[in-house]
Amino acid sequence: HFDRPEEIIASLNNSLSDGNEFNMFCTAFLGILDLKTGHLDYCNAGHNAPLMIDSKGNVSAVDVVPNLPLGLFGGFPYEGQETKLDRQMMLYMFTDGVTEAENNAKELLGDERLSALLKLNASLTPDEIIDETFALVDRHADGAEQSDDITVMCFKYC
Numbered sequence: 110h111f112d113r114p115e116e117i118i119a120s121l122n123n124s125l126s127d128g129n130e131f132n133m134f135c136t137a138f139l140g141i142l143d144l145k146t147g148h149l150d151y152c153n154a155g156h157n158a159p160l161m162i163d164s165k166g167n168v169s170a171v172d173v174v175p176n177l178p179l180g181l182f183g184g185f186p187y188e189g190q191e192t193k194l195d196r197q198m199m200l201y202m203f204t205d206g207v208t209e210a211e212n213n214a215k216e217l218l219g220d221e222r223l224s225a226l227l228k229l230n231a232s233l234t235p236d237e238i239i240d241e242t243f244a245l246v247d248r249h250a251d252g253a254e255q256s257d258d259i260t261v262m263c264f265k266y267c
Contacts, residue, residue, distance in 0.1 A: 114139045114152035115189035118179070122154065122187070125180035134178040138202060147194040147266055152187050154179050157208070160224070162199040162238075166231035168224045171200075194266040199235060201227060203242070206257035210246045218249045235263035 111117045118139055125135070138159060140151035151171070155178030158170040174188045194200065203223075210218040222245065230241050239261050246259060 113189055114141055114150050115187040118152045118154050118176075118187045119185065122177075122179045122181075122185055123183045126183040129180050132181065134180040136178045136204075138173075140200075142194065142266070144266075147196070147198075148191065149194055149200075150189060150191050152176065152189045154187065157203060157205055159200055159202040160227060161194070162201060162227050162231050163195065164197040164231070166228045168227045168231075196266060199231075199238070199263055199265045201238065202262045204258050204260040206255070206259040207242060207246060207261060209257055210250050210259065211253055211256060212249055212251050213253045218246060222249070235265050238263050 111120060118137065121137070125133075134155075136156035137154040138151065138156040139154075140149050140159075142149050151173075153173040154176050156173075158173040161169050161171060171192060172190065174190060176187050177185050208218055208220050208223055223242070226241060226245050227238065230238055233241065242261050243259070
């Protein structure tokens with residue numbers, strides 16, 4: 110039984126690293142949000158920092174200790190963190206396949222384009238922001254083959 114995100118992440122890491130002779134790994138971000146207070150306990154395991162979008166359209170990265178991805182070394186001491194979400198704030202999580210999406214000229218979509226999209230669309234619902242993200246990736250790729258997974262999750266704390 111684990112109560113803290115860093116305990117859960119450490120347990121997952123130990124399970125995935127046991128017998129992992131091919132050094133396979135995955136990144137993860139795990140958070141536990143108190144819906145009454147907006148308090149977010151979280152632990153990052155080598156994943157992109159989630160982005161917070163406030164009601165005015167300001168976009169900022171969640172402060173994350175990178176820690177190691179899951180599966181590389183058992184017994185790694187993962188460090189947990191905490192922050193507070195304000196009402197009407199959105200939390201936007203994504204895999205690096207979004208910002209590393211390439212076009213035919215091998216140009217990456219990048220963090221700046223993603224932040225600009227989020228700032229421009231801060232008044233939309235989380236579902237609409239996700240749709241806009243995939244549309245941005247499609248426009249940027251312009252038919253180039255997808256080279257990495259593209260996963261997005263967004264929610265609004267009301």
